[in-house]
Amino acid sequence: MGWIRNTVDSVKSRRFRPLPQLVNLVSFLSSVIILSEGLACLAGADSPGSLLGVAISESMEPGIKRGDLMFLNISKDPIHAGEIILFNVDGLDVPISHRVITVHGHRNTGKVYILTRGDSNHLDDRILYARGQRWLLRHHVIARVVGLLPYVGWIKLILTENPIIKYIVLGTLALLIATSKN
Template sequence: HSHLSHRHYEYRIMDGVVSWLHHAKHQYKTNKRNIIQQIINLGMIVSTALVIWKGLVLVTNSESPVVVVLSGSMEPAFYRGDILLLTLSSDPIEIGDIVVFKIKGRDIPIVHRVLEVHYPSDPKDGPPRLLTKGDNNRVDDRGLYNRGQFWLDPADIIGRAKAWCPYVGFPTIMFSDYPLLKYVVLGCMAIMVIFSKEE
């Protein structure tokens, strides 16, 4: 009787171990499946964003089809945080057009209005060049251009503003002005992901 009880006890332990191993294996497979699913979902989101971006680049012909207004130099036309949709067509740029340009050697694009178009006396001297100014600035942009540069070349132009959406880009400015905020938001997102996994 004692021998049978001992055997029964061993069987129960073995059964418990096997059951635990099955459970652990199932959990591992489920977690593995969840991780793979999350990686696939993330890949889909990134791929969709890239396809949309590339589509905008092709449609607008601009290397940066969407930009965020970072300063108040174009108020009251545009305010900080406004998002602009740009196009870059072969149509000639005229006085009054709002253009986005990059100064050589600098990363941040500038959104300003065309104040003057300089047509060379001889067409062989190249295409017309531009002078820009912010609507809210007292003087033109020659102080912003590189030393010795008086005009913008067509190659400096990223695009012309064709549409805008107010304040949508404000989070970009907040992250730029307060870099710590970026890490706080990322930390909160990580905590949310951890808690959602536990559920």
Template structure:
């Protein structure tokens, strides 16, 4: 691989670097475009646990949307992010509480495969989550596609192995 790079002149190396930058920029633009279209900060998420089985299994890729002024209903499967927690949670809404005085919607959630509701996951003494915590509602899914993400997170060395294989593939098949 390095021998191939040495044979390239500065112009060819710059062209390869620009190609990589274009690919990364295109991916970011697609992500941001999907975020705007679906009205959610994260249009896709990966299921990381078995808490939603049999509806979703670990590694399923979920497609999210959150239309403006769309209320959450009982039995909607939502992805929500709690304050102070980095990883979003995918669970089903089992109860709603609408506060007429503040026009706020409050939710109680539960994983389909869990025996109890999610109050143990919420902040201490918190009985409901706010509608603002909801990142999006699940609109569709692709089974097992997210396993690639899980493997990359569980085994960080796999990222470098995959990048090395891709770089070799590009260099070998470039001609």
């Protein structure tokens, strides 16, 4: 019983130092953001973040969950049914990542027609496409999803959906840098 008392006394005697823990958290968050954007720039991506994406909805569950970080491959290789692609739709600001369910090639024109659907959706994505559009064309495809890192995208998702948190993190980081002694 004496060792419990000694352990409790030892824990009580330690000072809780929130500042170093806060510095570590802010450093981690800023490192993740800087690393992801820096990698995209170094890889020669058209825009920062185009080699990494974050799942923003539950439409691809259970395989890809909201907040998962997606690694993307920009390639001109042919698209095949079963692949998960990131694509733009005319009139929408946010790209969508869904699975290719059908690919048709037109013999005369060489055009490729693609139909997609989210894994947890019951219907295909035609309701998401631009008015009157029944298929995606190759120019709509941005990249393929080639890997996942579960939960890591939540950092970017939270900072994107709540810009005030981004400013608080950046302000705290600036304050910590300005007041640090080293």
